[in-house]
Amino acid sequence: MRRYLILLSVVISVTGLSFVTMNDRLFEISKNIELFINTFKELNANYVDEIDPGKLMRTGIDAMVGSLDPYTNYISESQVESYRLNDDVKYKGIGATVDIVGGVLTIMEPYEGGDLVKAGVKAGDQIIKINGQMTTGMDLEECNQVLRGVGGTNIDLEIKTIEGKSQSLTVPRATTTRQNVPYYGFVEDGIGYVSLTTFTADASKNIAKGIKELKKENPSLNGIILDLRYNGGGLLREAISVSNLFVDKGQLIVSTRGKLESENKEYESRAAAMDLDTPLAILINKKSASASEIVSGVIQDLDRGVIVGQRSFGKGLVQNTKEIGYNSRVKLTTSKYYIPSGRCIQSVDYENGEPKDIEDSARSVFKTKGGRTVLDGGGVTPDVKLPAPIKPDIVQKLLDNHIIFKFVNTIVAKTKDTLQLDQIHYNQIDVFKQFVTQEKYKYISQMKSELDIYESKVASDPLYESMESEIDLLRSKIEQTEATAIEDYEEEILIEINKELSSRYHYEKGKIYSTLDQDQEIKECISILQDQSRYRKILSK
Numbered sequence: 001m002r003r004y005l006i007l008l009s010v011v012i013s014v015t016g017l018s019f020v021t022m023n024d025r026l027f028e029i030s031k032n033i034e035l036f037i038n039t040f041k042e043l044n045a046n047y048v049d050e051i052d053p054g055k056l057m058r059t060g061i062d063a064m065v066g067s068l069d070p071y072t073n074y075i076s077e078s079q080v081e082s083y084r085l086n087d088d089v090k091y092k093g094i095g096a097t098v099d100i101v102g103g104v105l106t107i108m109e110p111y112e113g114g115d116l117v118k119a120g121v122k123a124g125d126q127i128i129k130i131n132g133q134m135t136t137g138m139d140l141e142e143c144n145q146v147l148r149g150v151g152g153t154n155i156d157l158e159i160k161t162i163e164g165k166s167q168s169l170t171v172p173r174a175t176t177t178r179q180n181v182p183y184y185g186f187v188e189d190g191i192g193y194v195s196l197t198t199f200t201a202d203a204s205k206n207i208a209k210g211i212k213e214l215k216k217e218n219p220s221l222n223g224i225i226l227d228l229r230y231n232g233g234g235l236l237r238e239a240i241s242v243s244n245l246f247v248d249k250g251q252l253i254v255s256t257r258g259k260l261e262s263e264n265k266e267y268e269s270r271a272a273a274m275d276l277d278t279p280l281a282i283l284i285n286k287k288s289a290s291a292s293e294i295v296s297g298v299i300q301d302l303d304r305g306v307i308v309g310q311r312s313f314g315k316g317l318v319q320n321t322k323e324i325g326y327n328s329r330v331k332l333t334t335s336k337y338y339i340p341s342g343r344c345i346q347s348v349d350y351e352n353g354e355p356k357d358i359e360d361s362a363r364s365v366f367k368t369k370g371g372r373t374v375l376d377g378g379g380v381t382p383d384v385k386l387p388a389p390i391k392p393d394i395v396q397k398l399l400d401n402h403i404i405f406k407f408v409n410t411i412v413a414k415t416k417d418t419l420q421l422d423q424i425h426y427n428q429i430d431v432f433k434q435f436v437t438q439e440k441y442k443y444i445s446q447m448k449s450e451l452d453i454y455e456s457k458v459a460s461d462p463l464y465e466s467m468e469s470e471i472d473l474l475r476s477k478i479e480q481t482e483a484t485a486i487e488d489y490e491e492e493i494l495i496e497i498n499k500e501l502s503s504r505y506h507y508e509k510g511k512i513y514s515t516l517d518q519d520q521e522i523k524e525c526i527s528i529l530q531d532q533s534r535y536r537k538i539l540s541k
Contacts, residue, residue, distance in 0.1 A: 036060070069333055070353040071319055077327040092151035092173040098127065098143065101402045105135040105143050108405070111178055112507040115171045121159060123504055124409035128166075129158035149173050162409045182508035184210030187516055188526045190222035195512050196242070199234025199291040204241035208274055211245075223279045223529030225522060226295075229309065233290025236267070242291075243298040244269035246280060246305065251340070254294050256318055258335030263318070279535050280305030281525040284382060289313035297339040297380045303370040303539050307382040308525050314347030314355040314379035341366040343376035355379065372541055383538050384528065386521055393446050394485040395492050398436075404493070407435045408500040421513050424502050429490045432497065436486065443485055448478045 040060075044051055061074045095114030096107050105127040110116040127135055130146045138146075147155065151173055159167040180203045184194040192214035194207055207226070215221050233239075240253045247253075247269055255266045282296050282305055293312045299305045316337035321329050336344050343366040347355030355378055363377035375381060391399075398404050411426070455471055458464050486493060495518055502510030516522060528535055 065330065065332070069317065070350060071315075071317055072332045073330070075321075075329040075331060080327055080329065092175055093144075093148050094155060094157075094171055094173065095177075096121075098140070098147070099402075100140050100143075101126075101405065103136070104128075105138070105140075109503070109507070112182075112509075113179075115174060119169050119171060120167070121169075122162065122412065124162040124405070124412065125167075126160040127157055128160050129156075131156050147173075151175065162413045164413075179508055181206035181210055183512040184214060185513075186214065186218065187225065187522055188530070190218060190220060191225065191526050191529055192218075192221055192223070193225045193227065193516070193522065195227040195508075196231055197508065198231060199238040199242070201235065201238070203234070203238040204245060207242060208245055211275065221278055223281065223526075224275070225281050225283065225525045225529070226305075227283045227522075228288045228292040228296060229283050229285045229521075230287040231289075231292040232287065232313075233292055233315070236291065236294075239291035239294040240267050240269065242295050244271055245274040246276065246299060247302055248273045248276060251302070253298055253340070255338045256335040257338060258318070260334070263335040276304075279529050279532070281529055282307050283521055283525060284309045284312045284380060285388065286310050286313060288380075289315045293345045293380050294337060294339060297343075297345055300374060300380060300383065301340040301343075301366075301368050303368050303372065306384060306528055306535060306538050307380060308384045308528065309382050309386055309521060310388050311357065311381050311385075312345070312379035314345060316344050316346035341368055341374055343374060345376070345379055347378040349378070370540065372539070383541075384524065386524060389520070392485075392489045392492055394443055394489050395496060397443055398493065399496060401441060403436060403439060403441055404496050404500055406439065407432055408497060408504060410435065411501060412504050419501075419505050421502065421506055421510060424498055424505070424510075424514065426497050426501055427494055429486065429494060432493065433486055443482050445478060445482050445485070448475070448482065451475060451478065 040053075040056070043056065044053060058074075058076065065072045065074050095116050096110040098105055099108045100106070101108075107116070107121060107123055107125045107127065109123055110121055127143075129135065130143070133146065135143055149155065153173050154170050155173060156168070156170050159169065161167060177200055178197055180198050180200045181194060181196055184192065187193045192211065194210045194214075196203060196207060211221075211224065214224075236254070243253050244251075249269055249272050251269045253267050253269055255264070257264050280299065282299055284292060284296050284307060288296065288309075289312065293314070293316065296307050296312065300307050317333045318335040318337065319331055320334045321331045324330050336346050338344050343364065349356040349358050358377055360375055363375035366374050366376060368374055451471070451474065458467075481488070495515065499511050499514045502514040504510070506513070528538070
């Protein structure tokens with residue numbers, strides 16, 4: 001009897017403690033809401049200038065949700081329609097990426113198999129009118145809003161082709177996405193390569209199809225490279241299914257945990273694995289996010305393969321949208337993803353809305369299935385870290401200013417036949433230089449821009465006059481390197497020209513194929529997979 005009385009006493013004490021804690025929390029909420037309202041009232045009544053109540057309140061709400069994570073945000077009544085267009089599955093586009101090039105709305109990449117491609121529209125073609133409305137003067141966001149609409153509805157386009165011809169066509173708004181597995185093939189004897197660009201429907205089936213084809217071509221497959229670089233994620237079910245290709249049935253893949261019990265879920269692999277034994281290397285980089293991080297993290301946690309590249313993005317959050325009245329919404333994080341070792345892939349620190357790297361000493365330690373040390377607190381850290389490839393400044397500027405894109409337009413306009421992948425080897429850098437001159441494009445290096453900024457800041461300094469000759473000499477040297485930049489980086493520029501040219505005839509597959517031979521990260525994966533002692537050593541550290 002005494003034991004039951006003691007137990008009852010403990011229960012009452014704990015319940016009482018919870019009640020007090022809840023009361024304290026409710027009091028804090030009530031108090032701070034009152035403080036917020038009173039502050040707002042005082043500002044509205046007495047601030048020296050007239051205040052826009054809606055604008056001021058929006059600032060407060062944005063600051064509140066912005067202090068949590070970059071994915072929690074407020075959607076006002078005026079933004080709801082735009083939000084629906086971007087988020088609602090019933091709203092579709094025309095099956096292409098577009099951009100403003102030279103002031104004109106331009107098709108940058110029509111999706112393979114889509115209605116635009118079937119109608120003969122190509123990358124480089126310009127959209128002059130949408131439903132009779134001129135696109136000149138519209139910014140990119142306005143153009144995209146006009147292009148998107150309810151799936152199945154038609155849209156009238158007036159096109160100017162890269163050959164200079166006019167074309168009017170009507171296309172339906174439909175779901176036409178990038179191929180999620182645009183390319184698979186052999187990169188070395190016995191080493192297969194599969195690229196996954198996004199976790200859309202059937203991603204796992206398409207990977208499985210690719211691997212089956214590779215094994216059919218070479219039954220003694222010695223290694224598989226799965227490329228998840230620049231893959232921003234997608235469907236959770238596809239992340240689970242892709243993982244399941246390489247880990248067996250009944251394995252915990254990912255779990256979600258939140259404040260509410262309903263947010264706590266576990267997801268296991270449901271089918272027999274397709275391949276448990278072939279050595280596996282997964283490529284990731286800073287743009288690999290969400291579902292990509294689940295797959296690479298699962299493979300790492302279970303010691304099923306080697307992860308190569310740079311630390312991934314660090315997005316392991318689940319969001320839901322809630323109605324909050326007056327046709328407004330808040331999109332908020334309700335749970336986080338956890339992978340088999342128990343670690344969370346979500347970043348814990350941000351800078352300007354981007355995940356920020358933190359020191360390993362500030363990250364919690366977890367163990368893989370085989371006892372290797374892995375860390376949480378921000379993405380997946382590769383087993384083999386490689387420096388991120390950096391494009392030379394001249395190459396990046398030529399891409400950013402669409403010079404290479406426009407140059408390839410001129411090649412395609414003159415080429416009547418479809419070029420096969422192995423036929424694309426453009427190497428006429430002198431012709432490209434002439435085009436750059438015709439475009440009146442002048443390359444200004446990042447160093448020159450920084451020097452101009454520096455000089456403007458110190459021009460009023462008394463010491464400037466004594467240093468002016470040295471600054472002029474430095475500027476002269478920079479200008480000399482700018483003048484020869486195309487020749488100095490001829491190889492890198494030709495790689496980008498061939499990549500763009502390959503994409504015109506073979507879309508995403510062409511882009512990937514054209515760079516396989518020069519890709520140092522793929523070469524590192526090949527080296528690891530060909531050296532089985534090194535491969536096993538990495539997985540046993």
